[in-house]
Amino acid sequence: xxxxxxRHSILSASIGLAFLVAAGATAAQGTSxxxxxxxxxxxxxxxxxxxxxxxxxxxxxxxxGGLAEVAMGKMAQQKGSSDQVKQFGSRMVDDHSxxxxxxxxxxxxxxITLPTDLDAKxxxxxxxxxxxxxxxxxxxxxxxxxxxxxxxxxxxxxxANSGKDSDIKAFAAKTxxxxxxxxxxxxxxxxxxxxxxxxxx
Numbered sequence: 001x002x003x004x005x006x007r008h009s010i011l012s013a014s015i016g017l018a019f020l021v022a023a024g025a026t027a028a029q030g031t032s033x034x035x036x037x038x039x040x041x042x043x044x045x046x047x048x049x050x051x052x053x054x055x056x057x058x059x060x061x062x063x064x065g066g067l068a069e070v071a072m073g074k075m076a077q078q079k080g081s082s083d084q085v086k087q088f089g090s091r092m093v094d095d096h097s098x099x100x101x102x103x104x105x106x107x108x109x110x111x112i113t114l115p116t117d118l119d120a121k122x123x124x125x126x127x128x129x130x131x132x133x134x135x136x137x138x139x140x141x142x143x144x145x146x147x148x149x150x151x152x153x154x155x156x157x158x159x160a161n162s163g164k165d166s167d168i169k170a171f172a173a174k175t176x177x178x179x180x181x182x183x184x185x186x187x188x189x190x191x192x193x194x195x196x197x198x199x200x201x
Contacts, residue, residue: 051110052164058155059107059168063114065152066103068122069096072129076141081134082196084189085141091185092145099175106171135196142190149183 069092076089107114118126125144132140156176163169 051112051168055159055163055165055168056112058159058163058172059103059110059112060115061155063100063103063107064119064122065148066096066100067115067118068126069148070100071118071122071126072141072144075126075129076137079129079133079137080141082138082189082193084192085138088142088145088185088189092182095178095182099178102175103171106167109167110165135193138193139190142186142193145186146183146190149179149186152179153183 073089073092073096077086077093080086080089104114129137129141129144153176156172156179159172160169160176163172
């Protein structure tokens, strides 16, 4: 009996050990399995963080356009012969400086490096404006502001409606009403400048 009990105890111990080993293996598998999907999710998050090309292009163009608006607005404050033109230039400096700062924050959060200088097109435009003075400057500046803000409104509206990046899209939607106001102001100031020219004749 004693010998039989001993064999039974050894058998029970062996079975128990087998269970422990199996449980340990299952536990090891259980801890390693979740790590695979989590690393996979990390990769997806990383690739998903890339900014769509159209959104990035919009941000870069908006940055250069904003710098140009501020530069030309300062010029209008100095060179404008009409009080309305000077006031419009002042509004451009204030509003676009604010929008530029907001755009910098959005771009920084996305890892986008914004241009810090004007492109050749805008530099050429500013050089031409620098050579004008008086009523001639007023007309040229306001004509440019009307055309420029028509383009700005169209581009910002497109981004606000169909942008892919939610933060960039939100910036465009927030800024759009200000640009629409600028366009109305530009059109009325342009009309006033042209009417003044006609009256002076």
